[in-house]
Amino acid sequence: MSEIEDDGPPAWDEDLAAYAPGKYVLIGITYLDEQGGVLRLDQMHGVIESADPGLGFAVRLEGARAGEVHRLPPDPRAFQPAPPGEYRMRESGEVVTDPDLISTWTLYGPE
Numbered sequence: 001m002s003e004i005e006d007d008g009p010p011a012w013d014e015d016l017a018a019y020a021p022g023k024y025v026l027i028g029i030t031y032l033d034e035q036g037g038v039l040r041l042d043q044m045h046g047v048i049e050s051a052d053p054g055l056g057f058a059v060r061l062e063g064a065r066a067g068e069v070h071r072l073p074p075d076p077r078a079f080q081p082a083p084p085g086e087y088r089m090r091e092s093g094e095v096v097t098d099p100d101l102i103s104t105w106t107l108y109g110p111e
Helices: 014-019
Strands: 024-032 038-052 056-061 069-072 079-081 086-088 095-097 101-108
Touching: 014 038, 024 056, 038 069
Parallel strands: 024 101
Antiparallel strands: 024 038, 038 056, 056 069, 079 101, 086 095
């Protein structure tokens, strides 16, 4: 999982913004305490509905969280192409096959 340094707002990626809507994304969020200990891991997946430089990425979730919309910050550095294969959600046991993208986030500090 890559870490993203907080050195100001990232440059918006118009190519990703044009490509992402309609793509299936697997999302992993790690929450750390002030000392770097893991507080919680969240995994979710769904279809990116929109990409906006001010509002970020809106994801219509599927599976155990179907019907929810989750917003991700407008940081294109957190998205990578997903290698083909099956991905099992740790908590729910759901299996996602061949998502288009993976988005990973590490959040520091109190929840």
